[in-house]
Amino acid sequence: MAVDVGQLLAGLDRGERRALARLLTVVEDGRPEQLREIVAATYPRTGRARVIGVTGSPGVGKSTLTDAIAGALRARERSVAVLAVDPSSPFSGGALLGDRVRMQGHHADPDVFIRSMASRGHLGGLSFATPQAVLLLDAAGFDDVVVETVGVGQSEVEVAATADITLVAIAPGMGDSVQAAKAGILEVADVFVINKADHPGAGKLESELRGMLEMGHATAGEDDEPGWWPPILRTVAVRGEGIPQLMDELERHASFLADSGEGDRRVRARAVHTIREIALEQLRLRFARLDVGDDPLLEALASKVANRDLDPYTAADEVLAALEGGEA
Amino acid sequence: MAVDVGQLLAGLDRGERRALARLLTVVEDGRPEQLREIVAATYPRTGRARVIGVTGSPGVGKSTLTDAIAGALRARERSVAVLAVDPSSPFSGGALLGDRVRMQGHHADPDVFIRSMASRGHLGGLSFATPQAVLLLDAAGFDDVVVETVGVGQSEVEVAATADITLVAIAPGMGDSVQAAKAGILEVADVFVINKADHPGAGKLESELRGMLEMGHATAGEDDEPGWWPPILRTVAVRGEGIPQLMDELERHASFLADSGEGDRRVRARAVHTIREIALEQLRLRFARLDVGDDPLLEALASKVANRDLDPYTAADEVLAALEGGEA
Numbered sequence: 001m002a003v004d005v006g007q008l009l010a011g012l013d014r015g016e017r018r019a020l021a022r023l024l025t026v027v028e029d030g031r032p033e034q035l036r037e038i039v040a041a042t043y044p045r046t047g048r049a050r051v052i053g054v055t056g057s058p059g060v061g062k063s064t065l066t067d068a069i070a071g072a073l074r075a076r077e078r079s080v081a082v083l084a085v086d087p088s089s090p091f092s093g094g095a096l097l098g099d100r101v102r103m104q105g106h107h108a109d110p111d112v113f114i115r116s117m118a119s120r121g122h123l124g125g126l127s128f129a130t131p132q133a134v135l136l137l138d139a140a141g142f143d144d145v146v147v148e149t150v151g152v153g154q155s156e157v158e159v160a161a162t163a164d165i166t167l168v169a170i171a172p173g174m175g176d177s178v179q180a181a182k183a184g185i186l187e188v189a190d191v192f193v194i195n196k197a198d199h200p201g202a203g204k205l206e207s208e209l210r211g212m213l214e215m216g217h218a219t220a221g222e223d224d225e226p227g228w229w230p231p232i233l234r235t236v237a238v239r240g241e242g243i244p245q246l247m248d249e250l251e252r253h254a255s256f257l258a259d260s261g262e263g264d265r266r267v268r269a270r271a272v273h274t275i276r277e278i279a280l281e282q283l284r285l286r287f288a289r290l291d292v293g294d295d296p297l298l299e300a301l302a303s304k305v306a307n308r309d310l311d312p313y314t315a316a317d318e319v320l321a322a323l324e325g326g327e328a
Numbered sequence: 329m330a331v332d333v334g335q336l337l338a339g340l341d342r343g344e345r346r347a348l349a350r351l352l353t354v355v356e357d358g359r360p361e362q363l364r365e366i367v368a369a370t371y372p373r374t375g376r377a378r379v380i381g382v383t384g385s386p387g388v389g390k391s392t393l394t395d396a397i398a399g400a401l402r403a404r405e406r407s408v409a410v411l412a413v414d415p416s417s418p419f420s421g422g423a424l425l426g427d428r429v430r431m432q433g434h435h436a437d438p439d440v441f442i443r444s445m446a447s448r449g450h451l452g453g454l455s456f457a458t459p460q461a462v463l464l465l466d467a468a469g470f471d472d473v474v475v476e477t478v479g480v481g482q483s484e485v486e487v488a489a490t491a492d493i494t495l496v497a498i499a500p501g502m503g504d505s506v507q508a509a510k511a512g513i514l515e516v517a518d519v520f521v522i523n524k525a526d527h528p529g530a531g532k533l534e535s536e537l538r539g540m541l542e543m544g545h546a547t548a549g550e551d552d553e554p555g556w557w558p559p560i561l562r563t564v565a566v567r568g569e570g571i572p573q574l575m576d577e578l579e580r581h582a583s584f585l586a587d588s589g590e591g592d593r594r595v596r597a598r599a600v601h602t603i604r605e606i607a608l609e610q611l612r613l614r615f616a617r618l619d620v621g622d623d624p625l626l627e628a629l630a631s632k633v634a635n636r637d638l639d640p641y642t643a644a645d646e647v648l649a650a651l652e653g654g655e656a
Contacts, residue, residue: 036641043639264634271633271640272626276615278644279651283611287604298600305599306592311371312599313364316606323607324652 005034009041012140017113020140024115027132032285035132042139047267049081049138050254053163054148055188060171061195065237066148070112072243078143079111085130085149085159113142128281131162131274160188161273164266165253167246169193170209172201186212189230191249197234197242206232227260228253297322333362337369340468345441348468352443355460360613363460370467375595377409377466378582381491382476383516388499389523393565394476398440400571406471407439413458413477413487441470456609459490459602488516489601492594493581495574497521498537500529514540517558519577525562525570534560555588556581625650 003026011019026034054066063084070080117133130147137145149159160166168189173196192209194202209232231249235242257263301318304310331354339347354362382394391412398408445461458475465473477487488494496517501524520537522530537560559577563570585591629646632638 039641040639044636047634047636268630268634271630271643274640275626275629275633275643275647278640279647280608280612280615282644282648284608287608298603301603302596302599305603306375306596308372308375311368312602312606313367315599315603316610319603319607320610 003034005037009038012042012136015141017110020113020136021115023136024117024133027129027136028117030129032282039132039135042136045141046135046138049134049142049145050165051134051138051163052144052146052250053159053166053188054146054169055150055159055166056169056171056193056195058150060169061237062148062150062169065167065169065193065195065235066146068235068237068240068243069146069246070114071240072247073144074109074112076247079141080144080146081113081137081140081142082115082146082148083130083133083137084114084116085147113137113140128277130158131270131277134162135274162270164257164263165190165250167191167193169195170205171196172199172205186216190228190253191246192230192232193242193246194232194234195237198236202234206234227262228256331362333365337366340370343469345438348441348464349443351464352445352461355457355464356445358457360610367460367463370464373469374463374466377462377470377473378493379462379466379491380472380474380578381487381494381516382474382497383478383487383494384497384499384521384523386478388497389565390476390478390497393495393497393521393523393563394474396563396565396568396571397474397574398442399568400575401472402437402440404575407469408472408474409441409465409468409470410443410474410476411458411461411465412442412444413475441465441468456605458486459598459605462490463602490598492585492591493518493578495519495521497523498533499524500527500533518556518581519574520558520560521570521574522560522562523565526564530562534562555590556584 003022005023005026008019008023008026012023023038026038052069054062054069056062066082066084070082073080115133117129130149134145134147147159147163166188168186168191170192171194194206194209196202213230213232233242233246233249235246237243257266298319301310301315305312305315331350333351333354336347336351336354340351351366354366380397382390382397384390394410394412398410401408443461445457458477462473462475475487475491494516496514496519498520499522522534522537524530541558541560561570561574561577563574565571585594626647629638629643633640633643
């Protein structure tokens with residue numbers, strides 16, 4: 001377990017994929033001092049990669065879509081890292097059978113790197129680990145980093161906070177309509193992809209989606225107009241159908257980001273998001289270390305709360321007041 | 329959306345199930361002031377229910393096991409609330425088909441209440457919402473609150489922090505052995521339940537589990553001896569087999585908690601956990617409101633981080649230093 005982070009960072013500088021893989025494991029394990037060392041060393045080299053988020057419900061074919069995108073990007077001579085984030089899986093680090101299967105198409109290509117990730121050591125879970133892993137892949141020099149994540153909980157909002165462009169994949173025949181899709185998924189989309197578009201119901205799904213978008217647009221008002229209207233594309237990723245059109249939209253969106261100033265705005269928003277997540281993780285660590293016995297204030301408050309003499313909100317107020325006074 | 333929390337709380341006092349259901353929706357939606365009002369009003373009445381956590385990987389039959397437990401508790405004249413927490417599902421509030429199916433067995437029984445829950449409004453997600461919902465069910469007067477959750481991410485650690493007793497369910501033929509189970513699941517168990525014990529491989533699974541527990545016990549040392557050795561039971565929940573033995577173990581564990589002082593220790597640990605989670609949620613809310621433009625410090629830091637002149641860890645240090653100085 002004694003990982004020499006300095007040695008791994010030197011390996012990363014030499015372009016060693018094995019060093020990158022081990023650094024990602026360190027990021028997953030989430031030891032605060034090691035993470036800080038990695039980010040401090042690599043951060044100046046980040047900010048070059050385009051980060052493409054791919055999200056959607058289970059079963060819409062996100063993995064296949066991601067693979068098709070990675071292949072198309074490679075055909076354009078771009079190097080690609082894929083980070084598959086599954087909050088519902090405890091497995092990671094290439095342990096998934098899926099990873100090995102997926103690697104087969106690209107295993108001889110040094111400019112494709114595929115990695116699945118789970119939250120292991122982090123109190124903050126994947127919402128904290130994912131942006132750090134993206135920074136590392138960015139620093140490793142990939143032109144594109146594709147972050148594929150199941151749209152559950154808050155994960156789709158988090159991937160959007162990390163990405164330059166967010167693709168939301170849906171599919172017909174999933175037993176639920178767009179109505180059942182989370183509102184969050186609709187809000188974060190830069191591009192909608194109706195995958196499995198050869199299945200019955202693709203047309204109906206597209207009409208429903210268009211209706212929902214227009215309804216959202218009508219209520220949003222002029223001020224919220226971002227200058228980008230999310231296109232709806234149809235793909236059959238397993239056969240590569242619709243992927244060239246998707247590549248065109250990626251290019252068009254990159255131009256929009258550059259020309260409109262929205263790209264700079266997203267870079268700053270991402271900086272804010274990253275700073276916040278790190279600050280929260282530090283607070284979580286500090287709170288996790290706090291325990292009855294170590295901290296007389298918390299001990300007193302916990303006794304009162306346990307005895308129902310005080311409600312926990314009032315107790316939390318006192319903990320925060322002490323923190324802000326520099327006492328906790 | 330204009331919910332009159334005071335009126336719902338009055339309904340809760342009168343034992344109205346509809347008021348309880350609506351209050352749980354308010355907890356899910358997570359508006360800070362409403363939550364505070366609910367907890368302040370109900371907290372003095374909490375601390376009476378026994379909280380039973382049921383966790384395990386997808387597919388081990390947790391829902392069936394939970395239903396069997398609820399039925400057995402009802403047969404003992406205890407009122408039961410079931411809170412089904414699924415971090416991988418965006419659905420909640422009885423919208424799940426599963427809920428409706430499950431309700432059928434108990435729908436005429438006013439002393440059974442079943443509710444699924446998802447994280448909706450909370451920044452902190454289910455780790456924050458679950459303990460609050462448990463408090464509400466406790467205040468509603470149920471003898472037992474069964475919290476059923478998929479063991480993914482940190483969820484099993486969180487359910488254990490909320491529960492008086494944690495049952496960890498595993499099953500043979502899941503394609504992975506106990507080895508693949510997360511270490512976290514083993515650590516939180518008060519009772520292991522090998523469900524689907526009529527399936528091939530139940531004996532092998534039990535031997536493996538016993539081996540892992542003995543290995544863990546050997547390394548834990550004398551000081552960590554909690555006085556409770558988690559039993560391993562076999563059930564076929566769908567036919568009710570093994571449930572009487574499970575009920576006996578629940579009773580035996582309750583006696584252990586009462587006699588050993590461990591029960592009091594857990595009540596205090598739960599108070600600490602609840603205070604911490606609320607304090608963290610308050611900080612998350614404060615950080616979420618912080619944005620470039622509102623806060624000159626964050627604006628300056630975000631610019632430096634966006635330009636790669638400063639790494640985000642150092643920026644987070646400055647945000648926290650300002651918070652502790654009372655400036656943020």
